[in-house]
Amino acid sequence: MTRRSSAAVAVGSGMALALLVAVPGPAEAKVLLCRGSVVTIDLSDPDAPNPNRDRKDVVLGTEGRDVIRTGGGNDEVYGGPDDDTLASYGGDELLDGGTGQYLAIFDFDEMTVGAVVDLAIVGPQDTVGAGTDALVAIEDLWGSRYDDVLRGDAGPNVIEGFEGDDVLEGRDGDDRLDGGRGTNTCDGGPGTNQVLNCVVPD
Numbered sequence: 001m002t003r004r005s006s007a008a009v010a011v012g013s014g015m016a017l018a019l020l021v022a023v024p025g026p027a028e029a030k031v032l033l034c035r036g037s038v039v040t041i042d043l044s045d046p047d048a049p050n051p052n053r054d055r056k057d058v059v060l061g062t063e064g065r066d067v068i069r070t071g072g073g074n075d076e077v078y079g080g081p082d083d084d085t086l087a088s089y090g091g092d093e094l095l096d097g098g099t100g101q102y103l104a105i106f107d108f109d110e111m112t113v114g115a116v117v118d119l120a121i122v123g124p125q126d127t128v129g130a131g132t133d134a135l136v137a138i139e140d141l142w143g144s145r146y147d148d149v150l151r152g153d154a155g156p157n158v159i160e161g162f163e164g165d166d167v168l169e170g171r172d173g174d175d176r177l178d179g180g181r182g183t184n185t186c187d188g189g190p191g192t193n194q195v196l197n198c199v200v201p202d
């Protein structure tokens with residue numbers, strides 16, 4: 001983990017004003033229009049606060065291999081360059097990997113049911129166990145200890161279900177599917193796939 005935690009460029013006020021917030025970093029985050037307040041956390045800033053808090057945060061990863069777990073609130077996380085790991089929490093979040101191989105983890109202590117995640121969906125999706133999240137430029141998925149349904153996209157994906165009876169689907173591309181413990185069902189789809197700890201349907 002290369003988190004170098006952080007300072008808030010606290011932007012905003014208690015007034016119900018619309019604020020234009022310029023966020024350096026990923027092109028997608030250049031300008032955000034917000035009501036109320038947003039805190040931008042740049043993990044390369046040694047004075048920044050911990051992003052794991054119960055308000056909306058915009059978290060910008062560093063050029064290193066970040067591991068970013070969001071907190072409460074509807075956070076936006078931009079991994080930035082390099083291969084990062086982004087972990088969803090319960091809010092309605094945006095997880096944007098950027099360039100590189102990105103892993104999104106759907107597992108946290110407060111979960112009570114598994115996650116349903118489809119990397120082929122553009123825009124927000126109901127993950128059931130982890131809020132309504134939008135995933136951008138994410139290649140790999142890790143599920144929870146519960147029964148997950150995890151689906152890849154047309155490219156190569158690495159998908160792991162861990163505990164629980166999981167359903168994993170790779171679709172196109174050369175995928176690696178690992179169901180972990182439990183009675184899992186895996187469908188690698190077209191391509192040269194590696195399938196572990198799974199029942200493969202006919």
Ligand SMILES: [Ca+2]
Binds near residue numbers: 182
């Ligand atoms: Ca499993």
Ligand SMILES: [Ca+2]
Binds near residue numbers: 152153155157174175
């Ligand atoms: Ca795939």
